[in-house]
Amino acid sequence: MSLEHDLESVAIDIAREAGELARKRRDAGVAIAATKSALADIVTEADREVEALIRTRLNEARTDDGFLGEETGAEPGSTGVTWVVDPIDGTVNYAYGIPFYSVSIVAVRGEPTPDAWEALAGVVYAPVLGELFHAVRGEGAWLGADRLAVNPEVGPAGALLGTGFGYDPATRPGDLELIGRVMPGLARDLRRGGSAALDLSYVAAGRLDGYFERGLAPWDLGAGSLIVAEAGGRFGRAEPDGGPRAPLVVAATPAIFDRLADAAGLR
Numbered sequence: 001m002s003l004e005h006d007l008e009s010v011a012i013d014i015a016r017e018a019g020e021l022a023r024k025r026r027d028a029g030v031a032i033a034a035t036k037s038a039l040a041d042i043v044t045e046a047d048r049e050v051e052a053l054i055r056t057r058l059n060e061a062r063t064d065d066g067f068l069g070e071e072t073g074a075e076p077g078s079t080g081v082t083w084v085v086d087p088i089d090g091t092v093n094y095a096y097g098i099p100f101y102s103v104s105i106v107a108v109r110g111e112p113t114p115d116a117w118e119a120l121a122g123v124v125y126a127p128v129l130g131e132l133f134h135a136v137r138g139e140g141a142w143l144g145a146d147r148l149a150v151n152p153e154v155g156p157a158g159a160l161l162g163t164g165f166g167y168d169p170a171t172r173p174g175d176l177e178l179i180g181r182v183m184p185g186l187a188r189d190l191r192r193g194g195s196a197a198l199d200l201s202y203v204a205a206g207r208l209d210g211y212f213e214r215g216l217a218p219w220d221l222g223a224g225s226l227i228v229a230e231a232g233g234r235f236g237r238a239e240p241d242g243g244p245r246a247p248l249v250v251a252a253t254p255a256i257f258d259r260l261a262d263a264a265g266l267r
């Protein structure tokens with residue numbers, strides 16, 4: 001088995017176990033453990049427990065790899081491979097009992113920052129929806145056993161787009177202004193799902209034509225960006241206006257990527 005396939009299989013097993021734990025904890029009731037960057041930015045007890053489980057399992061399976069997790073931070077490894085992990089992407093959905101949340105795990109080579117890494121294998125697992133999106137670098141992306149491909153074209157009514165908002169209220173005017181630039185002339189409608197990892201996977205599956213958001217963290221976009229690219233989509237990330245605090249991400253079918261990127265101000 002190639003290194004990439006080996007990493008994918010490790011990630012799939014761990015994501016399934018982690019997702020089931022998240023679901024079980026949700027059924028038992030959610031405890032908010034703390035707020036983070038803003039009042040709306042919460043971490044639940046389950047986020048911490050699920051990340052701890054993922055970290056333990058990765059340590060058992062791939063002892064010398066590095067780790068970068070949303071809740072517990074970074075630990076360098078010695079193999080050149082780092083695991084970038086969001087234990088529950090869509091924490092607010094999770095807290096409210098909305099099933100659109102996921103476990104996101106990606107193995108990357110190189111510096112574990114989106115502009116520098118080479119993503120090798122990634123998984124996004126939505127335990128309540130029972131959907132597992134996965135991809136291997138250079139080989140493709142799948143939903144379960146089904147090969148994924150982005151929509152080849154966009155109909156005359158326009159593109160179905162997804163977006164999201166960061167937790168900092170100060171970024172809201174900019175987010176709304178961005179929507180005002182992107183929607184006219186391009187979008188038939190807009191969805192705000194609440195899990196960037198799933199939004200990106202939805203672009204890969206043709207359930208969205210494109211997606212844009214400012215302020216995503218590496219663990220929000222790592223696995224999903226590989227899944228989009230391996231489904232034939234395009235993914236771009238830049239820091240056009242707000243600098244490192246508000247990087248802009250655009251992902252879409254090639255049929256609209258350039259128009260969406262231009263309207264969003266990616267380049």
Ligand code: IPD
Pocket residue numbers: 070086088089090091092163164165166167193194195196197213215216217220
């Ligand atoms: C959040 C989700 C959400 C996106 C936010 C992210 P979290 O991740 O992906 O959809 O709009 O920007 O922070 O906090 O639930 O892991």
